[in-house]
Amino acid sequence: MDYLLHILIVALIYGIFAISLNLELGYTGLYNFGHVAFFGIGAYTSALLGLSGLPVSLSMALGMAAAGVAGALLAIPALRLTGDFFGIATLVFAEMVRLFFVNERWLTKGPMGLPGIPRPSWIGEGIAGLPMFLLFCILLTLLVALTSRRLATSPFGRALKVVREDEYVAQALGKNVLSLKTRAIIFGSVLAGLAGCLWAHYISYISPSDFTLNETILVLLCVVLGGKGTNWGPVLGAFIIIFFQEALRFLPIPADFGRLVAPLQGMVYGFVLILIMLKRPEGIVSEYRGLRQC
Amino acid sequence: MLRIENVTKGFGGLVAVDDISLRLDNTGITGLIGPNGSGKTTLFHMITGFYRVDHGLIYFGDKLISRLKPHNISRIGLVRTFQQTRVLPFLSTLDNLLSAAPDQAGERLSSVFFRPAVVRREENESRERAMEILELVSLTSMSDQLAGMLSFGQQKLLEIGRVLMARPKMILLDEPTAGINPTLIRQLVEIIRGLKKRGIQIFLIEHNMPLVAEICEKIFVMDSGRLIFSGIPSEARRDARVIEAYLGREDRAS
Numbered sequence: 001m002d003y004l005l006h007i008l009i010v011a012l013i014y015g016i017f018a019i020s021l022n023l024e025l026g027y028t029g030l031y032n033f034g035h036v037a038f039f040g041i042g043a044y045t046s047a048l049l050g051l052s053g054l055p056v057s058l059s060m061a062l063g064m065a066a067a068g069v070a071g072a073l074l075a076i077p078a079l080r081l082t083g084d085f086f087g088i089a090t091l092v093f094a095e096m097v098r099l100f101f102v103n104e105r106w107l108t109k110g111p112m113g114l115p116g117i118p119r120p121s122w123i124g125e126g127i128a129g130l131p132m133f134l135l136f137c138i139l140l141t142l143l144v145a146l147t148s149r150r151l152a153t154s155p156f157g158r159a160l161k162v163v164r165e166d167e168y169v170a171q172a173l174g175k176n177v178l179s180l181k182t183r184a185i186i187f188g189s190v191l192a193g194l195a196g197c198l199w200a201h202y203i204s205y206i207s208p209s210d211f212t213l214n215e216t217i218l219v220l221l222c223v224v225l226g227g228k229g230t231n232w233g234p235v236l237g238a239f240i241i242i243f244f245q246e247a248l249r250f251l252p253i254p255a256d257f258g259r260l261v262a263p264l265q266g267m268v269y270g271f272v273l274i275l276i277m278l279k280r281p282e283g284i285v286s287e288y289r290g291l292r293q294c
Numbered sequence: 295m296l297r298i299e300n301v302t303k304g305f306g307g308l309v310a311v312d313d314i315s316l317r318l319d320n321t322g323i324t325g326l327i328g329p330n331g332s333g334k335t336t337l338f339h340m341i342t343g344f345y346r347v348d349h350g351l352i353y354f355g356d357k358l359i360s361r362l363k364p365h366n367i368s369r370i371g372l373v374r375t376f377q378q379t380r381v382l383p384f385l386s387t388l389d390n391l392l393s394a395a396p397d398q399a400g401e402r403l404s405s406v407f408f409r410p411a412v413v414r415r416e417e418n419e420s421r422e423r424a425m426e427i428l429e430l431v432s433l434t435s436m437s438d439q440l441a442g443m444l445s446f447g448q449q450k451l452l453e454i455g456r457v458l459m460a461r462p463k464m465i466l467l468d469e470p471t472a473g474i475n476p477t478l479i480r481q482l483v484e485i486i487r488g489l490k491k492r493g494i495q496i497f498l499i500e501h502n503m504p505l506v507a508e509i510c511e512k513i514f515v516m517d518s519g520r521l522i523f524s525g526i527p528s529e530a531r532r533d534a535r536v537i538e539a540y541l542g543r544e545d546r547a548s
Contacts, residue, residue, distance in 0.1 A: 174396060
């Protein structure tokens with residue numbers, strides 16, 4: 001039972017993470033391959049502040065703000081690059097952030113990581129706190145999903161889609177493309193920061209190895225599988241991926257082959273990604289449902 | 295209304311537009327013609343800010359626009375279409391129009407979250423106007439269809455409708471009739487004339503000569519980056535330099 005609560009909490013955190021990436025990838029068409037950086041910045045900021053004795057809610061708010069500032073710092077130079085080059089810049093940015101976590105030991109304790117990150121006081125530590133933490137995550141996921149929906153169905157969201165479809169047309173129609181993309185990245189970074197904060201305060205221990213390219217790929221898969229450019233698709237994708245990941249633990253794999261499970265998992269993800277691209281590029285939930293296509 | 299002064303643009307060693315000066319006062323419909331590669335589209339790109347001018351100045355009304363970004367030029371009422379039709383394929387036909395509504399409060403994040411009533415009211419007004427425009431371009435029944443699934447001709451009409459949605463003072467059309475059938479061309483001509491009646495200035499690049507002669511009050515002819523003629527269409531047909539640009543010099547054959 002506690003195990004199920006744990007999986008649900010992780011799935012919801014990834015749901016928020018996926019929604020945040022969807023704002024950039026799904027609505028604005030920005031292939032951000034370094035999204036984990038903002039998850040990490042949120043997690044580290046909030047963890048360090050929480051450990052220094054600040055109330056958890058305040059540390060989380062500051063963690064989100066730090067992720068947003070980092071988003072702006074990345075967006076301003078990187079958005080002057082187009083297409084593939086933007087993707088490469090974000091990838092490099094995430095690696096820089098990870099190396100910062102590894103090397104700045106005075107602040108982050110390096111590869112040792114940060115143990116003993118507190119939970120919000122009203123939730124309670126350890127297993128006893130699980131139901132309340134789950135409730136906390138459900139409320140935040142709902143809030144984030146509704147915010148994202150408000151955004152997506154607004155003229156602002158429509159303008160983001162115009163940018164995604166055709167930047168030249170967007171400019172010809174008077175849209176400030178750079179400003180729209182920057183705002184999308186900042187918004188996405190703040191929400192990724194929130195997911196990172198939740199992660200840190202839930203798991204209570206973080207280290208640089210939690211914030212690698214693998215996490216970016218995992219969240220990318222959540223968005224693409226669930227349905228990019230839709231409101232609930234990314235959350236659905238997160239649930240499927242996290243449950244699949246956990247289900248693997250129950251496969252009767254002989255101990256000698258245990259070391260093969262992780263690489264095998266990567267292969268399955270890669271295979272699923274290719275299969276989606278070929279068979280259903282819009283994902284499980286389609287952005288175009290309700291629209292006529294013939 | 296639109297004033298171009300000594301504008302030049304080169305790409306490497308090639309001078310695409312060479313010291314062009316022209317002005318459009320409230321002419322109604324003005325044509326820009328010339329053989330392929332004569333620099334017409336390059337000139338349009340400069341007027342709308344997509345290319346920077348190397349030398350020269352462009353004014354729209356009293357405003358110097360040759361240093362402005364494309365979106366700022368669009369916002370002051372100078373809106374263009376593209377030579378290759380560019381609808382937003384994965385948005386509905388209606389959303390294609392709505393996205394062009396000018397100066398939307400709902401495109402500011404603060405309004406989206408804190409002034410939803412204002413956004414909703416504005417959105418309803420835009421929707422009404424969009425439906426009128428769909429009626430005008432005969433796409434009412436397609437409003438909820440993905441724009442990418444429309445026929446080529448319908449996409450052309452949608453693109454004109456979208457420009458109209460932006461409440462322009464002047465529109466620049468880059469080959470509006472390229473690749474569409476004669477019936478649709480007639481429909482397009484009626485729409486363009488309707489725009490003129492509403493007081494919108496039209497500047498168009500066109501290769502269909504009879505059409506240009508029919509609808510344009512004034513034309514400019516370009517050849518190899520230079521302006522070689524300006525005046526009424528019937529005179530252009532008798533102008534020696536224009537004939538030469540299109541048919542070649544006679545003595546070249548001998």
